[in-house]
Amino acid sequence: MCNSDSSLTGKYALITGCNRGIGKSILQHFAEKGVNIIACIRKKNEEFDVFCQKQMELNQISIHIFYADLLEEESVRQFVSDLYKSKLPVHILINNAGVVSKGLLPMTSMQQLKDVFQINFFSQVQITQGVSKIMMRQKCGVIINMASIGGMDAFPAYMSYGCSKAAIIYFTKTMSQELASYHIRVNAVAPSMTDTSMKEEMGELANMEIQRRCAIKGLIPVNDVAKIVLFLASDDSSFINGQIIRVDGGM
Amino acid sequence: MTNKEKYNEAFCNAFEINQDQLNGLKYQGIKLWDSVGHMTLVANLEDAFDIMMETDDIIDFSSYEKGMEILSTKYDVQF
Numbered sequence: 001m002c003n004s005d006s007s008l009t010g011k012y013a014l015i016t017g018c019n020r021g022i023g024k025s026i027l028q029h030f031a032e033k034g035v036n037i038i039a040c041i042r043k044k045n046e047e048f049d050v051f052c053q054k055q056m057e058l059n060q061i062s063i064h065i066f067y068a069d070l071l072e073e074e075s076v077r078q079f080v081s082d083l084y085k086s087k088l089p090v091h092i093l094i095n096n097a098g099v100v101s102k103g104l105l106p107m108t109s110m111q112q113l114k115d116v117f118q119i120n121f122f123s124q125v126q127i128t129q130g131v132s133k134i135m136m137r138q139k140c141g142v143i144i145n146m147a148s149i150g151g152m153d154a155f156p157a158y159m160s161y162g163c164s165k166a167a168i169i170y171f172t173k174t175m176s177q178e179l180a181s182y183h184i185r186v187n188a189v190a191p192s193m194t195d196t197s198m199k200e201e202m203g204e205l206a207n208m209e210i211q212r213r214c215a216i217k218g219l220i221p222v223n224d225v226a227k228i229v230l231f232l233a234s235d236d237s238s239f240i241n242g243q244i245i246r247v248d249g250g251m
Numbered sequence: 252m253t254n255k256e257k258y259n260e261a262f263c264n265a266f267e268i269n270q271d272q273l274n275g276l277k278y279q280g281i282k283l284w285d286s287v288g289h290m291t292l293v294a295n296l297e298d299a300f301d302i303m304m305e306t307d308d309i310i311d312f313s314s315y316e317k318g319m320e321i322l323s324t325k326y327d328v329q330f
């Protein structure tokens with residue numbers, strides 16, 4: 001059963017793509033609050049194993065690691081099936097893993113478009129389908145999707161990425177309506193340029209354009225994004241549902 | 252409890268009906284077996300048989316009889 005107070009301690013949070021970047025910061029913030037972690041990462045990673053071991057000892061929590069390649073539907077199906085078999089509860093789901101993809105329209109192949117949708121959208125839907133069934137039985141849960149300002153604001157050459165994030169935004173809004181009767185809240189966070197390796201993949205031009213549009217200049221620290229996620233996962237935000245929270249310095 | 256009894260109980264609990272109403276029962280054939288009721292039924296069955304149903308099977312699950320066919324052929328639940 002879910003705690004009814006505002007404490008997150010003792011809950012279980014499933015986080016995808018938490019071996020680096022924003023996801024890793026979210027993991028750390030949850031761990032410090034005594035939240036048990038279900039980490040879903042692409043492949044075995046010894047550095048991550050050591051990091052998890054340290055978090056477990058420091059914070060007296062459990063961390064369960066699963067592997068899934070979000071580009072492969074079968075791999076995600078297997079992960080959901082293994083999760084069911086583990087009988088772990090899931091109180092919080094953070095659909096964080098994602099890839100950036102760029103290219104002007106004539107240079108965007110259908111395969112590229114399908115791949116970015118497979119990772120940034122279809123797999124998130126597939127995971128949510130499985131996890132929401134666990135939450136429906138628990139009669140409580142919180143789902144937080146990692147969207148992007150790129151899903152709302154237009155940037156040349158970001159059609160495929162932006163469309164996949166726009167899809168996750170619509171998904172967030174629809175699910176917030178569909179799952180509310182089971183006491184499951186669904187929200188999304190939409191960061192602007194955040195200080196992870198993704199900024200390098202986006203390139204200098206995109207960085208400059210984003211900075212030009214931002215009122216507060218500079219890269220967003222991963223901690224700022226993680227803290228919003230923490231707030232949305234807690235009972236302090238119990239009436240926030242179906243929202244897309246921009247972390248963008250004022251664009 | 253036999254598998255048939257567990258199966259029947261999942262239906263009766265989900266739709267607040269009696270055993271004698273089960274034969275021939277179809278999706279959307281009664282008020283409570285709507286899409287929301289369908290999710291409750293699936294959750295009851297998954298709990299009862301310790302399985303996770305695939306989305307395609309949830310969609311195909313169109314009647315009391317069809318459900319038994321799906322569970323026995325795909326999830327090794329013998330009736």
Ligand SMILES: NC(=O)c1ccc[n+]([C@@H]2O[C@H](COP(=O)([O-])OP(=O)(O)OC[C@H]3O[C@@H](n4cnc5c(N)ncnc54)[C@H](OP(=O)(O)O)[C@@H]3O)[C@@H](O)[C@H]2O)c1
Nearest residue numbers: 017021022042069070071096097098148191193194196198
């Ligand atoms: N950084 C930004 O400026 C920014 C802005 C807005 C939104 N976002 C969103 O925030 C989320 C996290 O991004 P980030 O900045 O932390 O990026 P990141 O540092 O590049 O990390 C991406 C994470 O996603 C995982 N991932 C990617 N493809 C995967 C696949 N096929 N299967 C399984 N895992 C996969 C990566 O795993 P591997 O280590 O195995 O590659 C990694 O853990 C993404 O959804 C991103 O779109 C980021």
